[in-house]
Amino acid sequence: MSAQSAVALAVSTVIFALRSDAESDFKTLWLPLVRRTREPYLDQWALPGGGLPGDEELAAAAARTLRETTGLAPKYLEQLYTFGDPGRSTGGRVVSVVYWALVESGEADLAVVGENVRWFPADRLPRLAFDHNRIVEYALWRLRTKVEYSRIAHAFLGETFTLSQLRDVHEAVLQKSLDPANFRRTIEASGSIVDTGERVAGTRHRPPRLYRYNDCGRQDEPDPFGPEPATTAIPATN
Amino acid sequence: MSAQSAVALAVSTVIFALRSDAESDFKTLWLPLVRRTREPYLDQWALPGGGLPGDEELAAAAARTLRETTGLAPKYLEQLYTFGDPGRSTGGRVVSVVYWALVESGEADLAVVGENVRWFPADRLPRLAFDHNRIVEYALWRLRTKVEYSRIAHAFLGETFTLSQLRDVHEAVLQKSLDPANFRRTIEASGSIVDTGERVAGTRHRPPRLYRYNDCGRQDEPDPFGPEPATTAIPATN
């Protein structure tokens, strides 16, 4: 457990948001990238991240990175994987602890965009710096598998939402359409949502109910004394 | 991605083997721990591990650690999680990339044991150094959930095995008995095993068939371009 000065440590974050896509009629996954301002990979697009300050929690560093590049706070944040191949970076060796985050779709439109920060559709990325293409692929796989057995989809939505909004999220992430009737039953049976009693007016059809995420009793992802309890919500340090 | 000298980087490994337990009639999970020979936590038991050499792959460091402490080679090795709370170590801050490994039960009996290396039953551990109790708990949870949907159980067994041996592994890990008939069908349907044609003689009952693990066509854990392909088997660098 001694220090090894030869290896640098960094924290990066894959940030997902759901946005309307000109090419598609449906919402699709987008993520913000930053342009590198120094070697290696100068001017190439890369995941937001940076070195780890000596007194900062790993998840907090990921959340800070996210806030600094996008101006947003994550609705969901979880450690993805630690990449440490020697040779994944030209220059000195870097071990990157990578997090993945979901941000609310509505707020994502407010996100900062500049010369050095830009949003890209997750399935049509340019060639990225380092091994970041591979990292994004893995994060996408993780998101898609996890949306089916956990309750992360609501992280893309606001405080309250209709079932078809929630279904739209699932459909956009999974890239396939879902039966509204069966979707309703599956979600209701999971106990992850609560009827607020309110309804949305102004639609040109029957007004849908508004639901809220059910905080209590989320037993679906055990993680007994797991390392992730603080990161399944917005970190306190954020 | 700059170097941060304030933070030390280490690799630790949670190593599981299946052993007969004097307290129980069934096999149970055991793991080797090492006694710390310096501060902090001097003389306390801890997970095997150490600093990361500048040119060594993370998984290779975990496999080397495993070999050095137990004399064994892992049949399965996978990254678990990276723990980095400031304050998880008294003294300087340490970020630990933790792996978990499975070793063959038969070989585990040959493992090195000494004054500073000892095997403990996984569910009756002493108070460990650092946050290592929490880490083992998480590794156990991971093992138990993963044994149900992937084909890792055979990592505890040799080249060939009977279905009841495989079932014994599942029962020991999950700590519950399984219906032999349904277990057979589930495993056969998964296509993860192949009948060798041979049988085991010498039992005082009908001789059971010997099966072999099916290498090809293991599509059960996608990980498209996942970071784990090299670590699901014995690392080449080992």
Place this chain on the structure above:
DNA sequence: GCAAAAGTGTTTTTCTTACACCCATGT
């Protein structure tokens, strides 16, 4: 023959999927 585990067959239950159909609203 008997005990014990291997292995097969069958029934029951549970979950998933497909899809028919009614409901409530704006236009």
Place this chain on the structure above:
DNA sequence: ACATGGGTGTAAGAAAAACACTTTTGC
């Protein structure tokens, strides 16, 4: 009225669980 999505009912199909029963060995 009717188009549109919200919401309910139900039956077919697939998968999981429970359990009866036959097979093959050693003793």
